[in-house]
Amino acid sequence: MQLRLAKLAYRHVRPSDDVRHEGTYTPDTRDNKENARDNLLGAVLDLSGSEGWSTKMAMINDPLFAHFSDRGRILAEQKAAEEADAATLSESEFKTLDTYGEAPPNTLDAMYQLLRDRLDDIDDALLQDTSPREQWALIEMRE
Secondary structure, eight states: OHHHHHHHHHHHSOGGGOOOOOSSOOOOHHHHHHHHHHHHHHHHHTOOHHHHHHHHHHHHHSGGGGGGHHHHHHHHHHHHHHHHHTOOOOHHHHHHHHHHSSOOOOSHHHHHHHHHHHHHHHHHHHTSTTOTHHHHHTOOOOO
């Protein structure tokens, strides 16, 4: 619902038509419309959970928000990181964290983030001079 409203606002109050003010000014109806549009965008960016993530990704991939896609992706990842940091651990999960250096994922979002982190680790390892790329190239696939 928030994304539909934000799209509607961006269609009717296009950022390309925004007035740039220099020095002092008195807000007019155009400024009020821009503020309303920006507030709707903020409501989308404040969504949380997996639904919030999918809504933000839909917004980022929409051509209407092409001017905002890079910043939107960064803000979405920051919000996801904040949500992940807010997770509480049980005593057994804390012991696992202490033993292995990471807590077991307890939600789908946490599992997704863990898998992304592991893929990032592999990407980083492949860029190192000591990467296992040559050994991996020797592996033969069997059917």
